[in-house]
Amino acid sequence: MSTLKHHPDTAMLVEFSAGTLEPALAICVSAHLHFCDRCRNELLRLDQVGSQIMSQSEPSEVDEQLFDKVMAQIDNLPEQTQNPKPARSNYYPALVEQLIENTGEELSWRKMSPSVDVARLKTGQSDYEVALHKICAGGKTPKHGHSGREFTVVLKGSFSDENAVYTEGDFLLKEAGDEHQPMGAQNGECICLSALAAPIKLSSKLGFLMKPWLRINPI
Amino acid sequence: MLDTKITVIDESKKCMPRASVISTEKRSDRWSLLLVQVGENRDRKAFAQLFSHFAPLLKSFAQASKHDGWFPGLSEELVQEVMIKVWQKASGYKPEKASATTWIYTVARNCRIDMLRRKSNTQHLPLENEDFWHEPDEETPVSLLRQKRSEDKVQASLEQLPKEQDEILRKVYLEGKSHAEASEELGLPLGTVKSRVRLALQKMQILVAPEFRDELI
Ligand SMILES: [Zn+2]
Numbered sequence: 449m450s451t452l453k454h455h456p457d458t459a460m461l462v463e464f465s466a467g468t469l470e471p472a473l474a475i476c477v478s479a480h481l482h483f484c485d486r487c488r489n490e491l492l493r494l495d496q497v498g499s500q501i502m503s504q505s506e507p508s509e510v511d512e513q514l515f516d517k518v519m520a521q522i523d524n525l526p527e528q529t530q531n532p533k534p535a536r537s538n539y540y541p542a543l544v545e546q547l548i549e550n551t552g553e554e555l556s557w558r559k560m561s562p563s564v565d566v567a568r569l570k571t572g573q574s575d576y577e578v579a580l581h582k583i584c585a586g587g588k589t590p591k592h593g594h595s596g597r598e599f600t601v602v603l604k605g606s607f608s609d610e611n612a613v614y615t616e617g618d619f620l621l622k623e624a625g626d627e628h629q630p631m632g633a634q635n636g637e638c639i640c641l642s643a644l645a646a647p648i649k650l651s652s653k654l655g656f657l658m659k660p661w662l663r664i665n666p667i
Numbered sequence: 668m669l670d671t672k673i674t675v676i677d678e679s680k681k682c683m684p685r686a687s688v689i690s691t692e693k694r695s696d697r698w699s700l701l702l703v704q705v706g707e708n709r710d711r712k713a714f715a716q717l718f719s720h721f722a723p724l725l726k727s728f729a730q731a732s733k734h735d736g737w738f739p740g741l742s743e744e745l746v747q748e749v750m751i752k753v754w755q756k757a758s759g760y761k762p763e764k765a766s767a768t769t770w771i772y773t774v775a776r777n778c779r780i781d782m783l784r785r786k787s788n789t790q791h792l793p794l795e796n797e798d799f800w801h802e803p804d805e806e807t808p809v810s811l812l813r814q815k816r817s818e819d820k821v822q823a824s825l826e827q828l829p830k831e832q833d834e835i836l837r838k839v840y841l842e843g844k845s846h847a848e849a850s851e852e853l854g855l856p857l858g859t860v861k862s863r864v865r866l867a868l869q870k871m872q873i874l875v876a877p878e879f880r881d882e883l884i
Contacts, residue, residue, distance in 0.1 A: 458864070458868065462839060467776045468839065475799070477799075478800070490873070490874065492765065493821075495769050495773055496766075496818050497821060497825070497873060498772055499772030499773075499823065502728045502772050502775070502841070503822075504825065505727045505728065507723030507724055508723050508727035508730055509726075514743060514746065514747065515715065518751060521752050524752075531714050543798055543799060543801055547793070550793040551680050571793065629872060649736075
């Protein structure tokens with residue numbers, strides 16, 4: 449049973465369930481669900497809401513040929529091979545493994561700061577940069593603000609900031625302008641998945657004060 | 668600040684026992700039984716019955732879409748695609764987990780999004796929508812008791828929602844509007860849209876621990 453304390457909010461789960469959540473954020477929610485049976489349960493019930501809304505709607509007459517068309521296509525389906533699941537390491541949640549595989553040889557770890565490495569994942573999204581972050585054991589990161597909203601899910605290990613300790617599966621949201629100073633746990637490196645929004649242009653004093661920690665360069 | 672944290676921990680513990688209740692109750696509604704037959708025996712007659720019940724609902728679900736780039740001609744294409752997927756994937760259907768109606772709805776939702784993504788040139792997502800719903804290998808005990816009870820209740824409680832809450836849920840689930848799009852369309856602040864959705868879900872007893880979630884928002 450999970451003891452996670454940091455979850456996506458209801459609005460995000462609803463959008464995930466309805467399929468309207470932006471893909472980069474859905475990737476983070478999906479990674480959290482891998483660890484969180486409580487949110488998985490909630491999602492099952494949210495799916496029931498969608499299904500009941502669908503089944504309450506006025507049925508719409510379909511072309512009478514449609515069933516035959518479907519059966520004809522079914523007859524022509526290639527012989528079903530027993531889901532050839534690609535061999536994956538299972539080190540990360542399946543969706544993250546899939547993204548790593550898709551990024552392929554272009555996956556490269558770059559130093560962000562002495563204790564943080566970053567590797568960008570290819571997702572085809574331009575609004576968010578999705579990346580893996582590695583904080584070395586006991587690594588201190590510089591106190592930093594955020595140039596845009598940033599969603600983070602802990603995949604391995606743990607880290608802490610002024611507010612809390614975050615362990616595997618925990619889901620965090622930092623709004624643009626929020627400041628914090630994450631620190632890697634002493635007992636091992638910490639790996640996180642993150643989605644960072646393309647910076648919004650801030651013309652206020654706040655924008656001037658902020659030191660963006662990450663620079664976004666969508667692929 | 669510290670106080671809030673302590674409450675959060677307590678609440679999460681409080682809801683844990685509930686979530687681990689396991690029921691051995693079998694799902695016995697007609698559609699779920701038919702879907703099992705399709706999965707186990709490739710039963711065409713059962714499939715025909717599912718088709719005549721679900722195809723018109725799926726078409727109306729397709730027609731309700733207000734996604735950018737969606738047009739009515741896609742509706743029957745979606746029905747076809749969904750029903751073929753139902754045939755192909757039926758052997759993986761687990762009746763103890765979801766009713767046939769919910770299971771077919773999730774197939775339809777995923778198909779609808781994938782179809783939109785395929786047709787749009789701006790998105791190059793290297794994933795299919797069902798990839799987001801990957802189940803971890805070890806099955807976690809699902810609160811089936813709660814699950815079944817809520818499934819029976821959802822329909823009834825939907826009908827009792829105030830119009831404004833019902834309207835928003837429809838926009839979100841049928842039309843496929845994000846909260847932000849719904850807020851723009853209805854001329855309501857985003858916070859109001861979110862809280863209407865949350866109120867509706869609380870009324871329907873969908874949320875695990877609504878009071879706990881509210882603290883996080
Ligand atoms: Zn959760």
